[in-house]
Amino acid sequence: MKPDMPQARRIGVFGGAFDPPHLAHRALLETALNELRLDALHVVPTGDAWHKPRKLTDAAHRLAMVRLAFQDVPRICVDSREIDRAGPSYTIDTLHQIAAEAPGAELFLIMGADQAAALTSWREWQAIVQLAIISVATRAHPSNTNDSIEAERLFPKRFLHLGLPALHVSATQIRSNIANGQPVQTLVSEPVARYIADHHLYLSH
Ligand code: ATP
Numbered sequence: 001m002k003p004d005m006p007q008a009r010r011i012g013v014f015g016g017a018f019d020p021p022h023l024a025h026r027a028l029l030e031t032a033l034n035e036l037r038l039d040a041l042h043v044v045p046t047g048d049a050w051h052k053p054r055k056l057t058d059a060a061h062r063l064a065m066v067r068l069a070f071q072d073v074p075r076i077c078v079d080s081r082e083i084d085r086a087g088p089s090y091t092i093d094t095l096h097q098i099a100a101e102a103p104g105a106e107l108f109l110i111m112g113a114d115q116a117a118a119l120t121s122w123r124e125w126q127a128i129v130q131l132a133i134i135s136v137a138t139r140a141h142p143s144n145t146n147d148s149i150e151a152e153r154l155f156p157k158r159f160l161h162l163g164l165p166a167l168h169v170s171a172t173q174i175r176s177n178i179a180n181g182q183p184v185q186t187l188v189s190e191p192v193a194r195y196i197a198d199h200h201l202y203l204s205h
Contacts, residue, residue, distance in 0.1 A: 009105040012041035021069035024169035042079040059083040068191040092124040107132035113139040119151040140166035178202040
């Protein structure tokens, strides 16, 4: 009998501010799980996001909402390492750690087209592209960045596009709706909506 070979695994990594997590995030991660046939998908709320101009909501709130939003999705691992880590969050550090924890695994970094278009500004972006297949979801208007992914032009074999229709949902819109007293029921899951209300989040701009 052959000795047991370690199982090569397909692991997804989906980072974001999740301020708050919304239904397009969920549709994106469900599409990625199925289309990429992932064995596991790490959802990684960012700690101190170096590339977001806005001050983010407390990490403890965002982590709690991510758990509520996605905990019932199979093969999801809510991964708090960037929140637990001091200093700014860099995707390259997270990918190196996950690669070291799962030797031989194939990594897929999942993101919307807005983030993919900005990838060449990320720390060690070429190393990111070598470590993981960049798996891109179309972003609906007003992000008009879907056709200008510079990193993909340079490394086309390291990119794939997910079959998710463009969804008109953003965390910005949700925060604005709440601050303006508009409903968000069609944009976030019920437990997340309840958490936001219970903790009086996003009431001011
Ligand atoms: P904000 O409006 O505050 O910038 P966001 O809605 O873009 O937030 P993030 O938490 O920053 O949400 O996004 C995490 C990841 O999910 C990013 O890669 C982003 O591109 C992707 N994403 C968010 N919303 C969508 C959407 N509607 N369609 C496709 N991808 C999305």
